[in-house]
Amino acid sequence: MNRVELALRTFFWIFFKKEFRDKIAPYFDYKRQIGVEEEAEEKAVPVVLPQEKKTRRSDAVGLLALLQREGRLVDFFKEPIDSYSDAQIGAAVRDVHKDCAAVLERVFDIIPLVEKEEGTQMPVLPGFDPDQIRLTGNVAGNPPYNGILRHCGWKANRCELPLWQGAEEAVNVVAPAEVELN
Amino acid sequence: MASKYAIGIDLGTTNCVLAYRTLEEENAEIKLLEVPQASAASTIENRYSLPSFCYLATEAESAAAAFSLPWDDNKDYAVGELARRQSADVPGRTVAAAKSWLAHSRVDRRDAILPWNAPEDVKKISPVEASRRYLRHLVDAWNNKFPQEPLALQQVVLTVPASFDASARELTMEAARLAGLPESLVLLEEPQAAVYAWLADVGDGWRKKLRLGDNLLVFDVGGGTTDFTLIGVEEENGELTLKRIAVGNHILVGGDNMDLTIAHVARNIFADKGINLDPWQSVALWHSCRAAKEHLLSEDGPQVYPVTILGRGSKLIGGTVTAELSAEQVKSILAEGFFPICKADAVPVRKSASGFRELGLAFESDAAVTRHLANFLRVQGQNGVSVQPSHVLFNGGVFKADIFKSRTLEAVKSWFGEDVESLEQNPDLDYSVARGASFYAFVKQGKGLRIRGGAARSYYVGIETSGPAVPGMERPLSALCVVPFGMEEGSQIDVPSEEIGLVVGEPAKFRFFSSSVRHQDTAGTIVERFNDTQIEETDSLEADLPADEKFTDMYVPVLFQSRITELGVFELWCRSTISDDSWKLEFSVRENQ
Numbered sequence: 001m002n003r004v005e006l007a008l009r010t011f012f013w014i015f016f017k018k019e020f021r022d023k024i025a026p027y028f029d030y031k032r033q034i035g036v037e038e039e040a041e042e043k044a045v046p047v048v049l050p051q052e053k054k055t056r057r058s059d060a061v062g063l064l065a066l067l068q069r070e071g072r073l074v075d076f077f078k079e080p081i082d083s084y085s086d087a088q089i090g091a092a093v094r095d096v097h098k099d100c101a102a103v104l105e106r107v108f109d110i111i112p113l114v115e116k117e118e119g120t121q122m123p124v125l126p127g128f129d130p131d132q133i134r135l136t137g138n139v140a141g142n143p144p145y146n147g148i149l150r151h152c153g154w155k156a157n158r159c160e161l162p163l164w165q166g167a168e169e170a171v172n173v174v175a176p177a178e179v180e181l182n
Numbered sequence: 183m184a185s186k187y188a189i190g191i192d193l194g195t196t197n198c199v200l201a202y203r204t205l206e207e208e209n210a211e212i213k214l215l216e217v218p219q220a221s222a223a224s225t226i227e228n229r230y231s232l233p234s235f236c237y238l239a240t241e242a243e244s245a246a247a248a249f250s251l252p253w254d255d256n257k258d259y260a261v262g263e264l265a266r267r268q269s270a271d272v273p274g275r276t277v278a279a280a281k282s283w284l285a286h287s288r289v290d291r292r293d294a295i296l297p298w299n300a301p302e303d304v305k306k307i308s309p310v311e312a313s314r315r316y317l318r319h320l321v322d323a324w325n326n327k328f329p330q331e332p333l334a335l336q337q338v339v340l341t342v343p344a345s346f347d348a349s350a351r352e353l354t355m356e357a358a359r360l361a362g363l364p365e366s367l368v369l370l371e372e373p374q375a376a377v378y379a380w381l382a383d384v385g386d387g388w389r390k391k392l393r394l395g396d397n398l399l400v401f402d403v404g405g406g407t408t409d410f411t412l413i414g415v416e417e418e419n420g421e422l423t424l425k426r427i428a429v430g431n432h433i434l435v436g437g438d439n440m441d442l443t444i445a446h447v448a449r450n451i452f453a454d455k456g457i458n459l460d461p462w463q464s465v466a467l468w469h470s471c472r473a474a475k476e477h478l479l480s481e482d483g484p485q486v487y488p489v490t491i492l493g494r495g496s497k498l499i500g501g502t503v504t505a506e507l508s509a510e511q512v513k514s515i516l517a518e519g520f521f522p523i524c525k526a527d528a529v530p531v532r533k534s535a536s537g538f539r540e541l542g543l544a545f546e547s548d549a550a551v552t553r554h555l556a557n558f559l560r561v562q563g564q565n566g567v568s569v570q571p572s573h574v575l576f577n578g579g580v581f582k583a584d585i586f587k588s589r590t591l592e593a594v595k596s597w598f599g600e601d602v603e604s605l606e607q608n609p610d611l612d613y614s615v616a617r618g619a620s621f622y623a624f625v626k627q628g629k630g631l632r633i634r635g636g637a638a639r640s641y642y643v644g645i646e647t648s649g650p651a652v653p654g655m656e657r658p659l660s661a662l663c664v665v666p667f668g669m670e671e672g673s674q675i676d677v678p679s680e681e682i683g684l685v686v687g688e689p690a691k692f693r694f695f696s697s698s699v700r701h702q703d704t705a706g707t708i709v710e711r712f713n714d715t716q717i718e719e720t721d722s723l724e725a726d727l728p729a730d731e732k733f734t735d736m737y738v739p740v741l742f743q744s745r746i747t748e749l750g751v752f753e754l755w756c757r758s759t760i761s762d763d764s765w766k767l768e769f770s771v772r773e774n775q
Contacts, residue, residue, distance in 0.1 A: 062225075069222055075498040084499050091504040095490050098473065165250060166224030176223070180462075 057164050057171045066107070066162060068175045071100035107160055113153030122149040187328075187336045188627075190375070190619025191320060191363075193313060193354070195281045196405040196438070197231040199616035200320050203624060205337065210624075212382060212617045217323045219262030223248040227263065231612065232319060235265035236277040236312050238297075238304055253322045261319050270465040274300050280312035282406055284357075285343070285350040285432055287721050292353075310357045317361035334364045339623040341615050344371035344402075344411050344638055345432035347696050348752040349721040349769040355751060369750050370622055372615050373400035373411035374426060374633050376577035376607075379618030381631060383608050388631075389422055391605065392573065397427075398605075399571035401555065401590060403578040408433040408551050410558045412569060413633060426635035428569070430558040431698055431718075435546040437580040440516055443549075444471040444507070447515060448489045451505040459491070463503075466491045471507075475516070478509040479583035485509050513585060521552050521589035526568055526597035528556045552593045559597075561699045570598045575605045579612050634670075637746060640703050641665035642717060643754070644693035645682065661695050661717055663707040664744045664754060674745040678706035681759055683737035687729035690756065692767065694723045705744070723767035725756060732761060740765075 067073040076096050081089055104110055113132060116122060124133055124145040136150070166173075185205060192199045200215040216228040223243070237260045239249060249260035260268075269276040277296040284291055286309075294306040307315075317340075324333040340363065342354050351369055358367055370378075377400060381388055392398065392415045402409040410430035416423050445468045452459055452467075459467060467489065474487045486506045493501015530548040548554070559568040571594065576587055587604060594602045608614055625632055642661035664677050684690045697717045703709065709717065727738065740756040743764070747753065757764040 065222070065225070072492060072498055075496050078496060079498050079500070081499060088502065089499055091488055091490050092492060092499045092502045094488065095470070095492055096498075160228060162221055162225045162227040163218075164225050166248075167246070170224070 057166075059161050061172055061174060062161050062164050063107070065164075065174050067100055067103055070103050071096050071098075073100050074174055107158075109157035110154050111157050113155045114149060116149050116152065118149050118152055120149055122147055185335055185337045186331050188620050188623035189324075189333065189336050189338045190370075190616045190621070190623055191317070191338065191340045192372070192375070192613075192616035192619060193281065193316060193340060193342075194234055194404065194615070195279055195407060195436075196234055197612070198234055198316050198320060199231045199613055200324065201613065201616035201620040202336075203620050205624060205627065208629070212620050214613060214616070215320070215324060215327065217262070217320065218252055218326070219319070220249045220251070220260045220264040221262075222264055222267075224250075225264075226251065229263060232262045232316060232323075233266035234261075234278075234280065234312075234316050235269050236261045236280070236307070236315055237265035237268040237272070238275045238277070238300075238307070240275075251319075251322070253326050259315065261315050270469075271462070273297065275304055277307060277312045279406060280309045280316075282434065283309035284313060284353050285346055287349065287719075310353055310360075313354065313357035314360045317358055317363060321362045334362055336364065337366070337623045337627065338364055339368050339370050339375075339619040339626075341370050341372045341375045341619050343407055343432065344373050344409050344429035345407075345698075347639065347720045348641060349694075352751065352769055367749065368623070368626065370619055371411065371426070371429065371635075371638065372404075373402045373409055373429070373577065374413075374635065375615045375618035375622065376400055376402060376575060377413060377424070377618065377633060378622045378625070379614040380575055380605060380607055382617065382621040392422070392424075394422060396572040397569060398424075398573045398575060399559075399594075399602075400575045400577060401581075402576075403551060403580040403586075404436045405438050405579070406434065406436040408435055408554060410555060412562060412571065424631065424633040426633055426638070428558075428562040428701070429638040429698060430554070433546055433551070433554050435520075435549050435551060435554075437578070439549055440520060440580070441468055441472045441475060443515060443519060444475055444512060447511065448474075448505050448507060451489075451507070452503065455503075455505065457503050462494060463491050474507050475512060476583070478507065478512045479516070479585050481584060483509055517585060517589055520549055521586055521593070522550050523589065523593045523596055524550065524553045524556055526556055527560065528553045530554050530557055552590060555590070555593070556597065568597065570600070571602055573603045573605055575607060577607070577611060577614060582609075582611060636668040636670040637665050637752070638667075639665075639696040639698050640667040640700050641744075641752070642695040642697070642709065643723070643742065644695060645679075645708075658710070659693070661709040661712055662742075663700075663703040663705055663709070664742050665746070665752065666704050666707075667697075667701040669744070669746055671746050671750050672748045674743060675705045676757075677742040677744060679708075679741060681739035681741060682756075684725075684727055684740055684756060684765075686727050686733045686736060686738055688727060690725045690727055690765070690767075691770070692723045693719060694721060694769075695719050721769045723754060724770040725765040725767045727765060730763075738763075 064074060068075065073096060076092070114122070124135070124143050124147060126143040128143060132153070135145070187202045188205050189200060189202045200217070201212050202215060203210045203212045214230045216230060217232045218226050218228050219232055221227040239258050239260065243249065244258040247255060249257045249264070251257065265276055269278050274297060280296060283289065283296065289295055291309045294308050296307055296309060296312060297304070300306055321333050340354065340358055342351055346354070355367070355369065377398070384391065394415055394417050396415040398413040398415070400411040400413065411426060412428040414425050414427045416425050448467055448471055449459060449464070470489045470491060474489050477483050477487050486508045488504045488506050490502060490504045492498055495501060530550065530553045559571070563569045574590065574594070581587055591602055591604060624630070640663055642663050644659045645662050646659060662677070662679055669675065695717045699716055739759045741759060743755045743757050745753045745755070754767045755764045756767065
C-alpha cells in the first residue's frame with residue numbers, strides 16, 4: 001500500500017469506523033472531542049514545526065547527524081582501523097561508546113522487550129506476535145511452546161528525534177565542515 | 183483567570199530548570215518542563231535543562247535563520263545546548279556565567295559587557311539582558327506547551343543564591359519582569375528550595391526526622407558557587423516549625439573549579455609524554471576530566487581511568503591522545519584541595535594574587551569549602567563558639583560523589599566530636615532546586631509548612647559622623663542599620679535616627695552596606711568603625727530630589743523608612759519630616775569603583 005492510498009483510507013475510516021477512530025485518536029491527543037473523558041492535563045507535545053516552508057529531512061540523516069555531533073560515530077566508522085593497535089582503538093571507543101549510549105538513552109530510552117533473565121524458561125503462547133518473538137532451534141508443531149530465552153530483545157520506549165529546519169541544500173549534511181579562524 | 187500551576191524556576195549559573203505542579207490537587211506530582219532549544223544550527227531538541235549560555239550569532243547565521251525556534255523565527259542569538267557547545271569553540275561570542283556577574287558590584291550590570299573580552303564587532307549584552315533571555319526562553323517554552331495557561335498568570339517562584347544581596351536580587355527581579363514573568367513573582371533562596379524539595383519528598387515525615395532545637399545545615403555546591411544556610415527547628419503553638427537562622431557570604435568556588443583542577447593535573451601528564459595541548463584540546467580535556475572525575479569517585483569505580491582527547495578532524499582514532507588518571511590521585515587532589523579535614527577554627531586563606539581567575543570574575547583564593555564552612559559556623563556562633571549542626575542536607579551536582587559528603591561529615595564530626603546526620607535527598611540533585619521552588623509556589627498558597635526567614639542579612643546606610651571637619655581628613659563613616667536581620671516580608675520600619683539633610687534639586691546618594699553576621703543590630707543601631715569582615719559594601723543608593731517651591735531651604739530633613747514587600751523586595755524610602763513627601767532610593771548599579 002503506498003502512502004497516498006494509506007492516507008486516503010485513513011481519512012475515510014475516521015468517519016466510518018468508530019473502532020479505528022478510537023485507535024487513531026490518542027496519536028493526536030484528540031480524546032475530548034470523541035467523547036473520552038479527559039482532564040485538560042497536558043500530553044507530551046512534540047516540538048511543532050514553525051513553518052511549512054522549511055524542509056523536512058529524513059529521520060535517518062537526523063539521527064546520524066546527532067550521533068556524529070555528540071558521539072563522533074560517523075568519524076569512527078569512516079576511519080580505516082587496520083593500522084591501529086587494539087589499545088589505540090580502545091582508547092577512542094570508550095568515548096564514542098559513552099556519548100552514543102547517552103544519545104540512545106535520551107532519544108529512544110531503549111528497554112528490554114522481555115523483562116526476564118536470559119537463559120531462563122520462557123513460555124510462548126498461541127497467537128504470539130512473530131514481530132516480537134522470534135523462534136529458533138527445533139521449531140515444530142504448534143504453540144504453546146516452552147523454550148529458553150536467549151535474547152531479551154530491545155524496544156524503544158520513545159522516539160524523540162531533534163527537529164531539523166535547515167535549507168534544502170543542507171538536507172543531507174551529516175556534519176558541517178569546520179574552519180577555524182585565527 | 184485563576185492560576186492553575188505552581189511553577190518553580192531555577193536560574194542557575196550553568197543550567198536553568200523549570201518544574202511545575204498543578205495547584206488543584208493536594209499531592210500532585212512535580213514535573214519538569216521539556217525545553218525545546220537549538221542543539222546545533224537548524225536543529226531543535228527537547229531537554230529538561232536549558233544551559234545558561236547565550237551565543238551571539240554572526241550576520242550570516244542570523245540571515246539563514248539558523249536559530250529559529252518554534253515560537254520565534256528571527257533570532258540573532260541562541261541560548262541553551264548549542265550555546266553551551268559554542269562556549270568552547272567560539273568563546274568570544276558566547277556569554278557564560280551571567281549570574282555570577284549579576285552579583286558583581288564592580289561593574290555596571292545593565293551595561294553591555296558580556297562576553298567579557300569579546301572582539302570589537304560583537305554586539306555585547308548586559309548580565310541583566312542575558313538573564314532575561316534565559317528566562318524569556320523558558321516563558322516561551324511554557325506558553326508554547328500550555329497556550330491556554332500562560333506563564334504570566336501562574337504562581338511562579340524564582341530561586342536566587344542565599345548570598346545574593348538586595349541589589350543582585352533586584353537585578354534578578356528586573357530581568358524576570360522584562361522576560362514576562364508575572365508581577366506576583368516571588369524570589370526564594372536556593373538552599374531553602376533544596377529544603378522544600380526534601381519536604382516535598384518526605385511529606386509530614388519530616389517531623390519524625392527533625393526535633394525541636396535541631397540545626398539543619400544546607401550545604402549547596404553548584405557549578406560556580408558555594409552557599410551555606412542554617413535552618414533551625416522551633417516550636418510555635420505546639421507545632422514544629424522551620425526557621426532560617428543564617429546564611430553565608432557569596433563564595434565563588436564550585437564544581438567547575440574541581441574539573442579545572444583535574445584538567446590541570448592531566449595536562450601535566452600529557453606534557454610529560456611530550457604532548458602539548460592546543461586550546462581546543464584543552465576544552466575537550468576539561469569535559470573529559472569531568473567524566474573521569476565522576477567515574478573515579480563513584481563507589482565501585484576503577485583504580486585508573488583514561489582521559490582521552492579524540493582527534494579533532496575526521497581522523498578520530500589516529501588523532502586520539504590518552505593519559506591515565508588514578509583514582510587515588512584524583513581523590514587526594516579533590517579531597518585535600520576542596521574538602522580538607524580542617525580545624526574548627528580554620529580561616530579561609532585570603533590571597534589576592536593566586537587562585538582561580540577567569541573571565542574577570544573574582545574567584546575565591548581559597549578553594550577549600552570545608553574551611554569556608556568552619557568559618558561560617560564560627561562567625562554565626564556566639565562568643566567564639568561555633569554553631570553545631572545536627573543534620574546536613576547536601577545540594578548540588580558535586581555531591582553526586584559520595585566522597586564529598588563523607589569528607590564533610592567527617593570534618594564536622596572532628597569539630598564537635600559528635601556525628602551529624604545526612605538527610606536522604608532525592609538523587610536527582612540537578613533538579614531539586616526547581617522542584618523545591620515549585621513545591622514552595624504551592625505551599626505559599628497556605629497549603630503546607632513554610633520556612634520562616636525574613637531578611638537574610640542586615641542592611642546599613644553609610645552616614646558621615648557629625649563633628650568638625652578636619653581639612654584633608656575624610657569624615658569617619660558610620661553605618662546606620664535600616665533593615666535588621668530577619669525583618670519579615672510585608673513589614674515596614676520607621677528607622678529611628680537623627681534627621682538627615684538632603685539637598686533639594688540634587689540627587690541624594692548613600693553608600694550602602696550589608697552584613698550576614700550582625701544579627702543583634704536593630705533598626706537605628708549605629709555601628710562606628712567597622713571592617714569588611716563584618717560589614718560589606720554593596721551598590722550605593724540614589725534618589726532624585728526635584729526642586730520644589732515649597733522647600734524654601736536648601737535642605738530637606740528626612741528620616742528613613744525601610745520596607746520589605748510581600749514578594750520579598752527591599753525598598754528604602756526617605757520621608758520628609760516637614761511635608762508629606764517621600765522619595766524612594768534606587769540602587770545605582772553603575773558607579774561603584
